[in-house]
Amino acid sequence: MTIRVLLADDQEMVRAALRVVIDRRDGLAVAGEAADGAEAVAEAARLRPDVVVMDVRMPGMTGVEATRRIMTGPWEGGARPRVLVLTTFDLDEYVYAALRAGASGFLLKNSPIDQLEHAIRVVAAGEAMLAPSVTRRLVTAFAAVPPAPEPRAPGRLDDLTGREREVLLLVARGLPNARIAELLGLSEANVKSRVNRILARLGLENRVQAAILAYEEGLPGLRDGAGPPG
Incomplete structure (x- = not known):
């Protein structure tokens, strides 16, 4: 099955280069283009692509807001597309905002062509493109925040089972289902079910x-590096 991709970038030359790269790859095809966030939202609804390759810094509506609207706004029938964020700087604060908005991962614009292809396929398959560099910065950012004073109010993770916490720990460390299954002695299908x-x-x-x-x-296990090895 061909993975249909929508390109959202305000630079025409960037879109043209991405189109050439993607259309030459087996099983990938560019379904359309958008020059800003508002157009990306409209074209996503009209074309129903599998993946939106989204720039974050665009005039008018940013890629962050466009991602939020695609992932949480009204949607009639069919699955929502996955969003793969493109950025020039890996420390861009917009990246984190886009991830919070529902993007499935991010990629630098100067990444190798093969990495772009891989990222599109991974995101289309429902996995996350959480690069190790992002994971490291998440660790650094949240490790700098003082722990909440005791007693701590019940958190959103309190209803998870022990096994689900183990799976979440490895997901947070950027590991794919296959590696999580190997570390925990589970089948890949079982891990996928638990993640869902x-x-x-x-x-x-x-x-x-x-x-x-x-x-x-x-x-536990994220700030101090504890937990199963990754």
Whole structure:
């Protein structure tokens, strides 16, 4: 099955280059283009692509707001597209906002072509493109925040089972289902089912949001590096 991609970037040359790269890859095809966030939202609803490759810094409506509207706004029938964020700077604060808005991952614009192809396929399959560099910065950012004073109010993770917490820990460390299954002695299908159940219980769109929430809630094993090796 061909993965249909919508390109959203305010630079025509960037869109043209991405189109050439994507259309040359087996199983990938560019379904359309958008020059700003508002157009990206409209074209996503009209074309129903599998993946939106979204720039974050665009005039008018930003890629962050466009991502939020695509992922949480009104949607009639069919699955919502996955959003893969493109950025020039990996420290861009917009990246984190886009991930919170529901993006399934991010990629730098100067990434190798093969990495772009891989990211599109991973996101289309429902996985997250949570690069190790992002994970490290999440650790650094949340480790700098003092722990909540005791007694702590019940958190959103309190209803998870022990096994679900183990799975969430590894998701937050950026590991794919196959690696999580290997570390925990589970089948890959079982891990996928558990991840979906975790997302449903927490009311989240994807694994990236689950990772961010795990850091915010201070899931044991993230700040101190404990837990199964990754």
